[in-house]
Amino acid sequence: MILALDQGTSSSRALLFDKNGQLLGLEQQEFQQYYPQEAWVEHDAEEIWRSQLQVAQRLIEKMQISPQAIQAIGITNQRETTILWDKKTGRPVHRAIVWQDRRTASYCEELKQAGHADYLRQHTGLLADAYFSATKIRWILEHIPQAKALAEKEQLCFGTVDSWLLWKLTNGKVHKTDPSNASRTLLYNLHTGEWDPKLLDIFGIPAHILPKISASSGLFGHTDPALFGAEIPITGIAGDQQAALFGQGCWQAGSVKNTYGTGCFMLMNTGNQPQNSNSGLLTTVAWEIDGQRTYALEGAVFVAGAAIQWLRDSLRILDSAKDSSYFAQQVEDTNGVYFVPAFAGLGAPYWDMYARGAILGLSRSSTKAHIVRAALESLAYQSKDLLLAMQQDAQLPLVQLKVDGGASANDFLMQFQSDILNAELLRPSLQETTAAGAAYLAGLGAKVWTKSDIQGFLAKQAQSFQPNMPATDREKRYARWLKAVSRTRNWAEE
Numbered sequence: 001m002i003l004a005l006d007q008g009t010s011s012s013r014a015l016l017f018d019k020n021g022q023l024l025g026l027e028q029q030e031f032q033q034y035y036p037q038e039a040w041v042e043h044d045a046e047e048i049w050r051s052q053l054q055v056a057q058r059l060i061e062k063m064q065i066s067p068q069a070i071q072a073i074g075i076t077n078q079r080e081t082t083i084l085w086d087k088k089t090g091r092p093v094h095r096a097i098v099w100q101d102r103r104t105a106s107y108c109e110e111l112k113q114a115g116h117a118d119y120l121r122q123h124t125g126l127l128a129d130a131y132f133s134a135t136k137i138r139w140i141l142e143h144i145p146q147a148k149a150l151a152e153k154e155q156l157c158f159g160t161v162d163s164w165l166l167w168k169l170t171n172g173k174v175h176k177t178d179p180s181n182a183s184r185t186l187l188y189n190l191h192t193g194e195w196d197p198k199l200l201d202i203f204g205i206p207a208h209i210l211p212k213i214s215a216s217s218g219l220f221g222h223t224d225p226a227l228f229g230a231e232i233p234i235t236g237i238a239g240d241q242q243a244a245l246f247g248q249g250c251w252q253a254g255s256v257k258n259t260y261g262t263g264c265f266m267l268m269n270t271g272n273q274p275q276n277s278n279s280g281l282l283t284t285v286a287w288e289i290d291g292q293r294t295y296a297l298e299g300a301v302f303v304a305g306a307a308i309q310w311l312r313d314s315l316r317i318l319d320s321a322k323d324s325s326y327f328a329q330q331v332e333d334t335n336g337v338y339f340v341p342a343f344a345g346l347g348a349p350y351w352d353m354y355a356r357g358a359i360l361g362l363s364r365s366s367t368k369a370h371i372v373r374a375a376l377e378s379l380a381y382q383s384k385d386l387l388l389a390m391q392q393d394a395q396l397p398l399v400q401l402k403v404d405g406g407a408s409a410n411d412f413l414m415q416f417q418s419d420i421l422n423a424e425l426l427r428p429s430l431q432e433t434t435a436a437g438a439a440y441l442a443g444l445g446a447k448v449w450t451k452s453d454i455q456g457f458l459a460k461q462a463q464s465f466q467p468n469m470p471a472t473d474r475e476k477r478y479a480r481w482l483k484a485v486s487r488t489r490n491w492a493e494e
């Protein structure tokens, strides 16, 4: 059996897979989001750890399995989210600064003005944007005196969520990450596969706080026996979007998946060479296995399912995210309402840190159902923005898209997505592809499975959504979406 730990932005999950790659059980726990200031987003790193440990322990108890039966653990995680902790006590020096947090936007402008954007682009495949970890690390070092003092004594550790969980699982024995997570920090050189000294210098980050980088599949360490009653090897780590790419079986160059979670993330496998984007996409490591790195092009949308969460938790017009489908289908269309959920600026392909959310086209006849429908449609429009950029970079027409993530359970959304893209969507029967990807990497790393075993698991039935919207309708709606997006641009610029 393989245990996958899937630490997402909205919840922590633990999933058990049997020797045939079948999902045996799942435990999940949402945790608190903190919004201390406009466009700041934080998590309590201790709560991330507690919730992740609890779901794993609960699952083992519920399934009534012996911890010795777990052959390996795979970790997958929300990426970029930044945690700094005291090496001696293991206590975080600040709340985790979440990937969506925009507090370092003005510093990113300074980076651009200082002429660093080209170096960043060429060596990391990323942009000078508040999304990535480096500017968040710098912010903590500058604003939290304890962090600075610990750094001076070489007693400070940095990690993305994978490293933090690994550290806690091994009781402080292992400080490592994998290339898929490292490639989201703005500190990792895509070509050498190492932390880049010039980037560390630009950001003023000491090298000794960084984790060691190990292949995504292979032994990272063993769990402390006090946690589960056994020393379980941790043999797979990947950022959640790359894990989903792996879990969807997108192993060949040119294959694409889109994940609908808190955000939306479209990734295309580009093979063993990093490919530059001319269309606002990111170049990233997909995974490293057996000394071979695979790369991907990625389009990232910051707010997707989170817009539905906002309707539920802030506006309180939904009892659950699932209900969005019911309300959306109470009306034939949005009656001209467009919802641009740029709560955290706009990611790919716009990269506008100062865009902010808007609901446009309201009239006296607008209802809750129109707004809910517009929110769901915004996930599909944002994904179309990504796909067009990807097609431009890859020079390939895309006819089929593999989909997954929490919001992909919404049939209304999937049909609308297929219509607006004019492409077939394939939703696998196992929707937990992120966790499956982590389990596969761990299973390979522990030599429980071979690649061909995993290919056998992947050949399962998928549900297909076929496009069914007249071209003129599709084009008209998308043109209105682009107009709506243009109205949100640069809103918060000082």
Ligand SMILES: Nc1ncnc2c1ncn2[C@@H]1O[C@H](COP(=O)(O)OP(=O)(O)O)[C@@H](O)[C@H]1O
Pocket: 008, 009, 010, 011, 260, 261, 262, 263, 304, 305, 306, 307, 308, 309, 321, 322, 323, 324, 325, 405, 406, 407, 408, 409, 410
């Ligand atoms: N049926 C649904 N319709 C629309 N959105 C949904 C639905 N179910 C879940 N979501 C949204 O999907 C997100 C959760 O998906 P998940 O893949 O678990 O996210 P993450 O990995 O980011 O924590 C939430 O933002 C939630 O609002």
Ligand SMILES: O=P(O)(O)OC[C@H](O)CO
Pocket: 007, 008, 009, 010, 077, 078, 079, 080, 099, 239, 240, 241, 261, 262, 263, 300
């Ligand atoms: O938690 P998710 O699934 O929304 O994924 C978050 C991404 O990894 C952020 O880059």
